[in-house]
Amino acid sequence: MANRAAEQRNRVETALDRVRHQIGLVLGAAAGARQAAEADLAKLELERDIVRVGMNHAAPEQQNEWSRHPAAHEVFGALGSVRSAFYTDWSQGPATLRELVAQNAPGSAGLPAGDWLGTVGHNPGLTSPGLWRVGSATAAGGDATRTFDVAVPLLDESHLAITSAPKTRPAIDGIVQNLLIRVVSTFEPGAVRVHLWDIGQLTAILPDLYPLSQTSALSLYDPGRLEDLLDELAGHIRRIHASCMSAGFTSLREMRQKTGQRGEPYRVVVLYGNGETLEPERARDLKRVASGALAAGICLIMVDVPTAVSAPVETLSLLDDRHAISSMTGTDLVVDLDPPMPSGQVIRAVDKIAKALIAKQGGPRSFDDLLPTELGHESSARELRAPVGFFEGEPVEVVIGDASPHALIGGPSGSGKTNFLYALIGSLAARYTPDELALYLLDFKEGVSFAGLAPGRKDASWLPHARLVGVNVNTDREFGLALLRFLADELRRRSAAAKEHEVTNLADLREADPSGHWPRIVAVIDEFQYLFAGRDQVTATATQLLEDIARRGRSQGIHLVLASQDVAGIEAFWGKPAVFEQCTLRIAMPKARRVLAETNNAAVSAPKWHAVINHDSGVAHGNQLAHIPDASSKNVFVSLQHRLWEEYAGRFPRPRLFDGAHSPILEQFPAYLDLKPNSKPRALLGQSIDVTETACGVDLPRAPGRNVAVLGSATAEALSIMDSAARSLSRQYEPGEAEFVLSCPIEACADAAMELALRLRDDGHAASLVEDLSGVLESMTGSLSSGAKILLLYGVDAALPSLEAKAVGQLKSGLDHLRVVLKQGPGHGIHTIGWWRSIARLKDTLGFGGTDDIGTWAALDVQGNELSPFAAGQVVHWSPRPGRALFFDRTTHGAPEVIIPFQRPENAL
Numbered sequence: 001m002a003n004r005a006a007e008q009r010n011r012v013e014t015a016l017d018r019v020r021h022q023i024g025l026v027l028g029a030a031a032g033a034r035q036a037a038e039a040d041l042a043k044l045e046l047e048r049d050i051v052r053v054g055m056n057h058a059a060p061e062q063q064n065e066w067s068r069h070p071a072a073h074e075v076f077g078a079l080g081s082v083r084s085a086f087y088t089d090w091s092q093g094p095a096t097l098r099e100l101v102a103q104n105a106p107g108s109a110g111l112p113a114g115d116w117l118g119t120v121g122h123n124p125g126l127t128s129p130g131l132w133r134v135g136s137a138t139a140a141g142g143d144a145t146r147t148f149d150v151a152v153p154l155l156d157e158s159h160l161a162i163t164s165a166p167k168t169r170p171a172i173d174g175i176v177q178n179l180l181i182r183v184v185s186t187f188e189p190g191a192v193r194v195h196l197w198d199i200g201q202l203t204a205i206l207p208d209l210y211p212l213s214q215t216s217a218l219s220l221y222d223p224g225r226l227e228d229l230l231d232e233l234a235g236h237i238r239r240i241h242a243s244c245m246s247a248g249f250t251s252l253r254e255m256r257q258k259t260g261q262r263g264e265p266y267r268v269v270v271l272y273g274n275g276e277t278l279e280p281e282r283a284r285d286l287k288r289v290a291s292g293a294l295a296a297g298i299c300l301i302m303v304d305v306p307t308a309v310s311a312p313v314e315t316l317s318l319l320d321d322r323h324a325i326s327s328m329t330g331t332d333l334v335v336d337l338d339p340p341m342p343s344g345q346v347i348r349a350v351d352k353i354a355k356a357l358i359a360k361q362g363g364p365r366s367f368d369d370l371l372p373t374e375l376g377h378e379s380s381a382r383e384l385r386a387p388v389g390f391f392e393g394e395p396v397e398v399v400i401g402d403a404s405p406h407a408l409i410g411g412p413s414g415s416g417k418t419n420f421l422y423a424l425i426g427s428l429a430a431r432y433t434p435d436e437l438a439l440y441l442l443d444f445k446e447g448v449s450f451a452g453l454a455p456g457r458k459d460a461s462w463l464p465h466a467r468l469v470g471v472n473v474n475t476d477r478e479f480g481l482a483l484l485r486f487l488a489d490e491l492r493r494r495s496a497a498a499k500e501h502e503v504t505n506l507a508d509l510r511e512a513d514p515s516g517h518w519p520r521i522v523a524v525i526d527e528f529q530y531l532f533a534g535r536d537q538v539t540a541t542a543t544q545l546l547e548d549i550a551r552r553g554r555s556q557g558i559h560l561v562l563a564s565q566d567v568a569g570i571e572a573f574w575g576k577p578a579v580f581e582q583c584t585l586r587i588a589m590p591k592a593r594r595v596l597a598e599t600n601n602a603a604v605s606a607p608k609w610h611a612v613i614n615h616d617s618g619v620a621h622g623n624q625l626a627h628i629p630d631a632s633s634k635n636v637f638v639s640l641q642h643r644l645w646e647e648y649a650g651r652f653p654r655p656r657l658f659d660g661a662h663s664p665i666l667e668q669f670p671a672y673l674d675l676k677p678n679s680k681p682r683a684l685l686g687q688s689i690d691v692t693e694t695a696c697g698v699d700l701p702r703a704p705g706r707n708v709a710v711l712g713s714a715t716a717e718a719l720s721i722m723d724s725a726a727r728s729l730s731r732q733y734e735p736g737e738a739e740f741v742l743s744c745p746i747e748a749c750a751d752a753a754m755e756l757a758l759r760l761r762d763d764g765h766a767a768s769l770v771e772d773l774s775g776v777l778e779s780m781t782g783s784l785s786s787g788a789k790i791l792l793l794y795g796v797d798a799a800l801p802s803l804e805a806k807a808v809g810q811l812k813s814g815l816d817h818l819r820v821v822l823k824q825g826p827g828h829g830i831h832t833i834g835w836w837r838s839i840a841r842l843k844d845t846l847g848f849g850g851t852d853d854i855g856t857w858a859a860l861d862v863q864g865n866e867l868s869p870f871a872a873g874q875v876v877h878w879s880p881r882p883g884r885a886l887f888f889d890r891t892t893h894g895a896p897e898v899i900i901p902f903q904r905p906e907n908a909l
């Protein structure tokens with residue numbers, strides 16, 4: 001037992017010894033590895049220290065310390081061989097750098113001033129040099145072959161931050177001015193703009209550049225108003241960003257390269273600070289501007305502005321007035337700064353550039369300058385874009401698209417609103433074919449402003465893009481409603497098509513349905529405040545429709561351009577801000593009120609024949625001032641219209657012209673001319689107030705109630721309605737098929753009635769003007785089914801006394817017979833078209849319960865409330881006005897509609 005225990009113990013101890021041995025081996029190896037790692041670390045740290053300080057730059061104590069290091073020999077040896085290898089390669093370095101700068105800083109960007117100073121640049125601004133020379137540097141060794149040019153990237157590459165040393169402001173001015181002269185001499189005049197701000201001074205910043213400040217090429221900012229400059233820059237960035245993005249580009253540089261058009265100028269912004277941090281809000285703004293600026297072709301040169309920006313920034317820190325350290329060359333090399341270019345030569349050069357710019361801008365531009373060289377080359381799939389004016393020679397565009405779907409234009413009378421509309425319409429029509437752009441043009445004010453765009457007596461041409469031209473619409477607010485209804489219907493049609501093709505906007509719809517016809521629609525409504533001129537149903541409906549179109553039109557390519565003398569006064573508009581808010585494009589003519597944002601006063605100071613164009617809902621940073629060329633003088637727009645007409649008129653129909661000042665003429669009206677004998681006669685009473693040229697008619701089937709009452713004492717209109725009803729029916733019956741019976745107790749109208757009877761006879765019908773109406777009615781009631789008859793009763797009210805009279809022995813009066821004819825006649829093809837000069841007399845005629853016998857009526861100068869019993873009891877709003885009637889047909893109408901009776905030129909009445 002004892003033996004077994006000793007044996008076991010032995011085995012355990014042996015095993016433990018083995019384990020101890022193994023652990024010892026592992027620990028030994030670990031200690032060795034650690035020692036080696038520590039030695040490597042020490043070596044690397046030494047190497048780092050030497051590289052950081054520089055082998056030859058270390059102080060003697062430092063050198064001593066390094067030499068005591070155990071790895072000193074090895075590290076110095078390794079570094080020495082790297083250095084000599086580097087310098088062997090670097091023997092080509094300065095030459096390579098010289099070549100690089102020569103390539104990237106050509107001409108005035110890099111050559112000595114003597115080679116170019118005083119010449120005007122030719123670079124159109126599509127691309128810019130990558131580097132701009134500031135001085136030179138010499139690599140270790142010091143001989144001239146080791147000298148190379150030092151240049152910095154600017155414009156869309158990088159910002160530049162310059163830090164001064166004591167008493168170096170003149171040297172800094174020299175650097176900045178040299179750079180600016182290089183930049184403005186490189187590009188053609190107008191392709192670059194310089195903005196100067198100095199916290200310390202207002203006027204004397206870089207005085208040699210003064211001649212440029214007379215032009216748009218150089219702007220100075222108030223020392224205390226850095227925010228104005230930053231606001232302006234933010235506006236440019238936003239605008240440029242939006243136009244790049246909408247064209248599918250991420251930067252202005254890319255857009256220029258791909259489209260071959262400069263679009264915007266380059267902008268160089270010089271900010272002179274004083275070394276103190278900016279107030280927090282400004283610093284935030286600056287940071288924001290700096291981060292978006294380069295993609296918008298805007299570059300900052302910041303002098304003593306200590307702000308960390310998240311964008312590429314090269315630095316130049318002055319050591320003294322001739323030397324600096326630059327981020328381009330690293331801390332080891334000192335840059336020898338170029339001396340300032342000679343002041344006199346600079347002034348002369350800048351003066352020359354300023355003069356070239358002024359000559360190029362060439363004073364006010366004309367309407368023709370808005371037009372492209374070739375007509376109709378643009379696609380409206382994504383947006384509409386057209387210049388409408390010029391700012392210092394550069395075109396200023398209006399964009400109508402997803403971001404700015406609708407426009408609001410304001411300006412007092414005479415400020416050039418209509419002229420602006422012509423400039424806009426012309427510029428758009430010249431760029432887009434009528435397949436791409438359809439215009440609906442409405443002018444509520446009296447006058448003929450858009451009339452010339454439709455064919456007229458003097459000029460047969462028309463604007464092929466115009467689908468509808470409405471003029472003198474001032475009293476016909478219903479026509480405005482009709483246009484809005486039409487647009488809302490079109491909106492629905494487009495939405496349905498978009499749904500069917502599973503797309504969400506016009507561009508995609510056009511792609512998915514290439515054979516469909518989906519032009520962008522622009523509806524221009526001048527003096528649109530008339531739509532809201534009363535507290536009535538028209539205003540309520542107009543507001544609702546406008547809201548709907550404004551909200552949903554954006555994605556369906558339906559755009560509103562609303563113009564008004566005084567936007568401020570439109571109560572309904574302000575009560576319903578939805579429409580207003582959707583009008584992100586604001587155009588303020590000089591002195592316009594409330595079109596721009598509350599605090600934006602740009603319109604107040606806008607000069608004559610200018611407009612403030614703002615795509616940012618009127619916020620100040622979106623302001624773009626533009627001179628609008630004269631588009632409304634004689635022959636200016638017309639010559640473009642002729643060109644367009646010749647180009648397109650054969651393929652596109654003439655626009656519908658609605659002229660509220662002229663009633664339509666029956667003999668020229670298509671709906672009348674198209675009438676032929678048929679089994680469903682329809683009496684035409686007038687023209688509907690609608691976008692399409694439609695007639696308002698009354699079907700006269702053999703059914704109860706199919707009589708027509710003309711109500712009111714307005715004789716000309718009443719005669720017109722009687723006349724057009726009879727003559728239109730006459731065309732629909734074969735000769736002999738129908739008999740017309742006329743009665744006219746009003747003496748003044750007898751000739752008109754006679755004339756109509758003669759015309760009807762000429763058409764081959766039996767037509768008689770009867771004296772004894774009672775007798776005729778009596779015989780009619782006796783033979784109701786003897787054939788189609790049309791009773792044309794002029795002035796039934798005047799006939800009532802004789803109708804009411806009963807001859808002795810007679811049971812029934814003429815009035816009784818008339819009631820029978822009204823009630824039972826229509827079922828047998830006997831229809832009465834009667835004119836009552838007052839509603840009371842109509843009621844007398846019909847007697848108790850007879851209102852149903854008048855299924856349709858046209859009211860003239862009668863009050864709406866009197867009409868309710870004849871309109872199924874509904875409240876009727878009607879303000880009588882000359883040349884218009886309110887029409888109601890119980891079988892087809894929910895509510896009465898306004899119509900325009902035809903003109904009767906042959907009658908004096």
Ligand SMILES: Nc1ncnc2c1ncn2[C@@H]1O[C@H](COP(=O)(O)OP(=O)(O)OP(=O)(O)O)[C@@H](O)[C@H]1O
Pocket residue numbers: 411412413414415416417418419420565609610628629630631632633
């Ligand atoms: N940019 C312009 N250059 C030259 N003349 C202009 C310009 N704009 C407008 N005019 C002229 O000024 C006059 C008034 O212009 P316009 O009819 O466009 O103003 P408006 O604001 O529409 O005024 P209103 O509302 O009274 O019609 C016209 O005779 C027009 O020819």
